[in-house]
Amino acid sequence: MVGSSTLTAEAWNRPSKQWIVDSGSTSHLCLNKSEFTSYKKYDSPCHIWVGNARTIPSLGEGTISVTCIINNQPVTHHIRDVQYVPDLTYGLLSCSVLNSQGLCVLFEDGLCKIQDKGGRLIAESLREGSLYFLNTKYSPIPSAPTDTNTALVIPPSFDLVHKHLAHPGKDTLQQMIRKGLVDRLTDIPDDSKDFDCVACICGKMTWGLFQEGHAVAHERLRRLHSDICSPMEVPSLGKRHYFSILVDDKTGYMWFYPCFTKSDFTTWFIKMDSFFTNHYQSHVKILRSDQGGEYVNTALEDYCAKFGIAMEFMVPHTPEQNGIAEHANWKILDKGHHHERLQCP
Numbered sequence: 001m002v003g004s005s006t007l008t009a010e011a012w013n014r015p016s017k018q019w020i021v022d023s024g025s026t027s028h029l030c031l032n033k034s035e036f037t038s039y040k041k042y043d044s045p046c047h048i049w050v051g052n053a054r055t056i057p058s059l060g061e062g063t064i065s066v067t068c069i070i071n072n073q074p075v076t077h078h079i080r081d082v083q084y085v086p087d088l089t090y091g092l093l094s095c096s097v098l099n100s101q102g103l104c105v106l107f108e109d110g111l112c113k114i115q116d117k118g119g120r121l122i123a124e125s126l127r128e129g130s131l132y133f134l135n136t137k138y139s140p141i142p143s144a145p146t147d148t149n150t151a152l153v154i155p156p157s158f159d160l161v162h163k164h165l166a167h168p169g170k171d172t173l174q175q176m177i178r179k180g181l182v183d184r185l186t187d188i189p190d191d192s193k194d195f196d197c198v199a200c201i202c203g204k205m206t207w208g209l210f211q212e213g214h215a216v217a218h219e220r221l222r223r224l225h226s227d228i229c230s231p232m233e234v235p236s237l238g239k240r241h242y243f244s245i246l247v248d249d250k251t252g253y254m255w256f257y258p259c260f261t262k263s264d265f266t267t268w269f270i271k272m273d274s275f276f277t278n279h280y281q282s283h284v285k286i287l288r289s290d291q292g293g294e295y296v297n298t299a300l301e302d303y304c305a306k307f308g309i310a311m312e313f314m315v316p317h318t319p320e321q322n323g324i325a326e327h328a329n330w331k332i333l334d335k336g337h338h339h340e341r342l343q344c345p
């Protein structure tokens with residue numbers, strides 16, 4: 001370990017790369033507690049958002065002392081309202097805070113100059129890569145690796161790496177990190193423990209097969225399948241845009257009704273049920289449908305409750321479960337389209 005007493009004069013005068021002048025940061029952030037001349041610890045850490053949608057903890061704030069080199073002369077500045085963020089690799093001097101404190105930050109010819117109101121140069125930074133390193137005096141504080149790509153300085157999250165590497169599997173990515181194949185990651189990040197990627201889950205989802213049929217009703221009117229078609233572009237001669245159907249499960253017999261709106265179904269169903277009662281001495285036992293809004297209304301529910309008709313609903317958006325009515329629907333539409341084509345020149 002190198003103690004400060006063993007540093008040569010040359011080392012002391014060597015500019016160090018510990019601070020970056022940053023136009024994206026909203027606060028001054030320092031990673032070395034020893035640079036603070038006054039410091040107040042927060043009761044609980046604040047969280048600072050960084051570029052890859054992660055947060056890093058800020059543990060306190062205070063005033064730091066920085067010795068800048070201007071015209072080869074050391075000039076010490078005290079900077080207020082600096083947060084202590086040990087997870088950083090470099091200190092960040094926020095342009096917007098400097099500006100709000102009445103200082104002028106100028107970027108030109110690979111140089112960033114910080115001037116006070118009177119135009120006096122108080123600090124300058126040299127561009128290296130895409131970063132502007134504040135020209136400060138070397139201090140014995142251990143500095144971070146000088147890879148300019150690590151400006152954003154904290155290791156990426158498991159989630160981010162997973163997305164950047166085109167969604168490899170969790171185990172594969174963990175192995176890659178262990179083998180040192182992932183830049184800037186030497187350890188597996190903590191967020192890998194309960195990691196789930198929504199895109200991967202959705203991408204691997206498949207529809208289950210609807211192979212099992214239902215037990216066919218043993219008597220007529222035991223179960224009626226119903227459906228209402230989507231609005232048709234061409235209305236019927238009676239200006240109706242919809243039709244409703246009822247299909248008897250036992251016999252396959254179908255009743256058809258063109259309607260103006262989907263809500264017409266309730267009135268029609270009540271009429272049909274009284275027709276069945278009169279002609280076949282039986283109410284419908286089960287009305288099976290998708291969970292469309294036209295079936296969920298008080299009038300229909302009251303009627304069904306009054307005459308003991310069970311309303312059987314399918315899982316929404318699974319027409320496969322309403323196969324009989326859907327099939328009947330398509331048969332009618334096919335016939336209609338065929339008829340339409342025959343009439344066209």
Ligand SMILES: [Zn+2]
Nearest residue numbers: 167197199200
């Ligand atoms: Zn994924």
